[in-house]
Amino acid sequence: xxxRKVCISxxxxxxxxxxxxxxxxxxxLTGKTGIRPTNIFxxxxxxxxxxxxxxxxxxxxxxxxxxxxxPEDLYWGDRLLCHATSMAIDDAKINSLPSNTAVIIGAGAxxxxxxxxxxxQLTLDISKNRNITRVPIGMASSEKIIANRFxxxxxxxxxxxxxxxxxxxxxxxxxxxxxxxxxCAIAGCADTxxxxxxxxxxxxxxxxxxxxxxxDRDRRGISIGEAAIVLILEPLxxxxxxxxxxxxxxxxxxxxxxxxxxxxxxxxxxVFLQLMQKALKNASVxxxxxxxxxxxxxxxxxxxxxxxxxxxxxxxLNSTSPWVSSIKGxxxxxxxxxxxxxxATVALALKNEILPPNTGLKNKDERCDISILKKSIRLNCKxxxxxxxAFGGNNVxxxxxxxxxEGSL
Amino acid sequence: xxxxxxxxxxxxxxxxxxxxxxxxxTESIKKNYSGLTHLNRFDPTPFNISYSFEIPNFKLEGKKSxxxxxxxxxxxxxxxxxxxxxxxxxxxxxxxxxxxxIVVSSSFLDFSLVTKYLTDVLKSHLKxxxxxxxxxxxxxxxxxxxxxxxxxxxxxxxxxxxHNGAFSAIKYGINMLRTNQVKMVLVxxxxxxxxxxxxxxxxxxRTAGIKGPEIHIPFSRERNGFIMGEGCGVVAxxxxxxxxxxxxxxxxxxxxxxxxxxxxxxxQYLTADMPGAELVYDKLLSEANLTKEKIDAFFSCANSxxxxxxxxxxxxxxxxxxxxxxxxxxxxxxxxxxxxxxxLIAACVCLRNxxxxxxxxxxxxxxxxxxxxxxxxxxxxxxxxxxxxxxxxGSYSAILLTSPKN
Numbered sequence: 007x008x009x010r011k012v013c014i015s016x017x018x019x020x021x022x023x024x025x026x027x028x029x030x031x032x033x034x035l036t037g038k039t040g041i042r043p044t045n046i047f048x049x050x051x052x053x054x055x056x057x058x059x060x061x062x063x064x065x066x067x068x069x070x071x072x073x074x075x076x077p078e079d080l081y082w083g084d085r086l087l088c089h090a091t092s093m094a095i096d097d098a099k100i101n102s103l104p105s106n107t108a109v110i111i112g113a114g115a116x117x118x119x120x121x122x123x124x125x126x127q128l129t130l131d132i133s134k135n136r137n138i139t140r141v142p143i144g145m146a147s148s149e150k151i152i153a154n155r156f157x158x159x160x161x162x163x164x165x166x167x168x169x170x171x172x173x174x175x176x177x178x179x180x181x182x183x184x185x186x187x188x189x190c191a192i193a194g195c196a197d198t199x200x201x202x203x204x205x206x207x208x209x210x211x212x213x214x215x216x217x218x219x220x221x222d223r224d225r226r227g228i229s230i231g232e233a234a235i236v237l238i239l240e241p242l243x244x245x246x247x248x249x250x251x252x253x254x255x256x257x258x259x260x261x262x263x264x265x266x267x268x269x270x271x272x273x274x275x276x277v278f279l280q281l282m283q284k285a286l287k288n289a290s291v292x293x294x295x296x297x298x299x300x301x302x303x304x305x306x307x308x309x310x311x312x313x314x315x316x317x318x319x320x321x322x323l324n325s326t327s328p329w330v331s332s333i334k335g336x337x338x339x340x341x342x343x344x345x346x347x348x349x350a351t352v353a354l355a356l357k358n359e360i361l362p363p364n365t366g367l368k369n370k371d372e373r374c375d376i377s378i379l380k381k382s383i384r385l386n387c388k389x390x391x392x393x394x395x396a397f398g399g400n401n402v403x404x405x406x407x408x409x410x411x412e413g414s415l
Numbered sequence: 416x417x418x419x420x421x422x423x424x425x426x427x428x429x430x431x432x433x434x435x436x437x438x439x440x441t442e443s444i445k446k447n448y449s450g451l452t453h454l455n456r457f458d459p460t461p462f463n464i465s466y467s468f469e470i471p472n473f474k475l476e477g478k479k480s481x482x483x484x485x486x487x488x489x490x491x492x493x494x495x496x497x498x499x500x501x502x503x504x505x506x507x508x509x510x511x512x513x514x515x516x517i518v519v520s521s522s523f524l525d526f527s528l529v530t531k532y533l534t535d536v537l538k539s540h541l542k543x544x545x546x547x548x549x550x551x552x553x554x555x556x557x558x559x560x561x562x563x564x565x566x567x568x569x570x571x572x573x574x575x576x577x578h579n580g581a582f583s584a585i586k587y588g589i590n591m592l593r594t595n596q597v598k599m600v601l602v603x604x605x606x607x608x609x610x611x612x613x614x615x616x617x618x619x620x621r622t623a624g625i626k627g628p629e630i631h632i633p634f635s636r637e638r639n640g641f642i643m644g645e646g647c648g649v650v651a652x653x654x655x656x657x658x659x660x661x662x663x664x665x666x667x668x669x670x671x672x673x674x675x676x677x678x679x680x681x682x683q684y685l686t687a688d689m690p691g692a693e694l695v696y697d698k699l700l701s702e703a704n705l706t707k708e709k710i711d712a713f714f715s716c717a718n719s720x721x722x723x724x725x726x727x728x729x730x731x732x733x734x735x736x737x738x739x740x741x742x743x744x745x746x747x748x749x750x751x752x753x754x755x756x757x758x759l760i761a762a763c764v765c766l767r768n769x770x771x772x773x774x775x776x777x778x779x780x781x782x783x784x785x786x787x788x789x790x791x792x793x794x795x796x797x798x799x800x801x802x803x804x805x806x807x808x809g810s811y812s813a814i815l816l817t818s819p820k821n
Contacts, residue, residue: 009417115529115552115554121533128537129537138614141614143682145522145523145615146523146577147681150679153678153809159675159676159677161586162808163576163583163587164575166573167573174572181594185593185594201533205546207549209546210549261569261570261571261596262513262569262571263567265568267563268556277568397550397559398556
């Protein structure tokens with residue numbers, strides 16, 4: 007069976023830089039950041055530790071009227087996901103989704119467990135000195151909520167690989183559409199700010215007390231962010247037939263695992279290198295064709311050096327190396343949603359022929375010997391990669407191509 | 416070209432209430448041993464119940480006690496089962512660890528650990544808090560720990576689909592093989608019985624003892640909900656042609672897998688307007704190029720629920736008639752949610768040994784139309800069996816297993 011060409015036809019975004027891809031893109035290109043002091047974390051903290059309050063909450067404009075149609079008790083993350091899905095479907099200009107549309111959602115600790123709801127209940131029970139009396143009924147149900155809402159009979163799945171969850175959700179959606187198992191896929195994720203995640207990273211000393219600054223020599227870690235990102239994947243032929251412009255095509259992906267430690271990568275960079283090499287091979291693309299990499303770039307010392315090392319090795323034999331940037335200085339690290347956030351960024355970069363900046367970068371860490379974008383540049387890039395690495399060493403790299411009416415490269 | 420041939424099961428590993436090795440698990444099935452035991456995991460008094468299918472005193476071998484503190488219980492179960500499955504498969508991971516993948520279904524993680532972690536965070540002064548257990552609160556902990564332990568560097572995936580999670584994981588694993596992402600994949604499902612997960616299903620009014628006696632007897636007249644269990648099952652999957660080429664011993668082959676997804680409230684398993692199961696069975700048989708007459712037995716997903724058991728009895732009877740022998744493995748191990756890979760492994764055990772276990776405790780129910788086994792049934796050759804699962808929020812899956820074609 008011949009595989010179908012797959013494209014991204016719709017984008018729905020709720021981000022710390024605004025709601026909708028236009029607002030996000032405009033703010034990202036001008037170097038704005040959504041990371042700011044917040045008081046949303048409720049746990050007891052040392053008042054001197056301002057880092058505990060730096061985070062990137064969403065700047066959310068609801069889709070008019072949509073909230074009236076959603077259940078009142080819908081968890082915040084799933085509510086955001088419903089809005090982002092609605093935006094993505096509108097953006098794809100699909101009148102009616104095929105009934106076999108797949109819904110593949112990335113899951114994080116916050117989104118999968120409805121952790122905020124759980125935290126509230128736990129706080130109540132602790133204050134009354136009793137056993138936990140209720141657990142969230144909606145846990146691990148986001149994909150079902152979306153499928154129910156749109157009456158979809160296609161494959162449904164939640165994929166949980168921590169910070170690469172949503173990349174793998176997109177990868178699996180790509181497989182389902184390309185092999186003909188479904189005619190459309192909703193790939194997405196909403197991950198929201200929660201104490202579980204923030205406290206954990208704080209305890210690991212991985213939170214930057216200021217704003218996260220990926221690849222900067224003074225970087226000290228991540229800033230937690232939240233986002234809901236949904237992409238619509240369809241067979242290219244079908245989208246072209248209905249005369250809809252596409253953002254880009256998805257060419258292939260790869261996943262692998264460090265299998266070293268739970269909380270830090272294999273520092274040689276070999277595992278990340280193997281990952282990108284395999285993704286390019288699966289996409290039938292040569293490294294010299296790659297013009298841009300949307301890096302995982304979390305802002306932790308080890309992650310950034312390791313990723314840079316792998317990128318350097320991958321392109322060491324080529325005369326040109328691609329531009330690299332991480333969006334996390336602008337959006338924070340949106341955990342399970344981070345991967346598909348990078349994918350959406352790549353799609354926008356390819357379509358608009360502009361590469362976004364590495365917000366927050368002042369002085370490049372010399373150990374990160376790659377071409378990092380301090381400012382956005384206009385570039386007609388043909389091929390780009392979106393990386394996502396995760397706790398437990400669950401890594402995903404996805405290759406995208408600019409869509410040109412005349413054909414591919 | 417995408418591979419459409421059979422998928423071979425070349426290794427199995429189990430951690431269950433009826434055995435923590437495949438040998439002891441097999442013996443228990445042969446001897447009709449149930450894993451039902453007194454509930455010790457938490458104080459059940461407020462709920463007026465006494466039983467569970469929990470696993471007493473499990474210890475992951477080969478690990479020091481202090482190392483075990485860093486590996487949560489679901490991960491320990493998964494490592495143990497995966498290690499056995501890998502060993503039985505004889506697959507040489509060390510030759511290319513990137514060619515081997517792991518897919519684990521784990522919807523509820525180690526929820527007690529998450530609760531304890533959050534309680535500590537909420538009670539303590541965060542500045543002084545050392546989150547030793549934070550890495551164990553992530554949903555992918557079991558799959559990741561297993562990769563670290565077995566040094567497997569291929570794709571590492573965790574899926575969440577509760578009762579139907581293990582079969583979703585199988586589907587994902589088969590996709591990995593068919594799209595040439597890996598040469599071999601360990602696919603598992605794990606669930607840990609805990610106060611919180613009991614509470615979850617109790618809130619949904621799915622557990623036994625709320626509206627009737629505290630029993631777990633699928634298809635029975637007295638059934639009123641399930642008693643919960645726990646465990647982990649892992650299978651090693653390869654393309655059958657690859658397994659044969661390397662001379663692996665094939666335990667059973669997956670001819671086809673079929674899933675039906677229907678929009679359904681997230682707190683329910685069934686809706687009045689869901690499509691019939693015949694769509695699933697039609698696809699299952701057509702992909703396997705078999706007729707329904709060739710099916711020898713059915714491992715039902717019946718779990719002592721009033722609605723699920725009745726629905727599947729009707730579905731099986733309508734499609735296959737009243738002669739097809741039907742069993743429900745949950746009568747041995749309780750409702751194990753994500754760990755329902757154990758059902759598939761039980762079916763493999765039966766294929767190898769040419770028998771079908773009864774539904775333990777079942778003594779007939781005039782409301783049931785299918786041929787539900789009250790006693791163990793022996794076959795000259797048990798060749799093709801179907802194993803099914805029904806999930807919360809609308810999904811029904813079936814897998815067609817066959818004896819290896821040697």
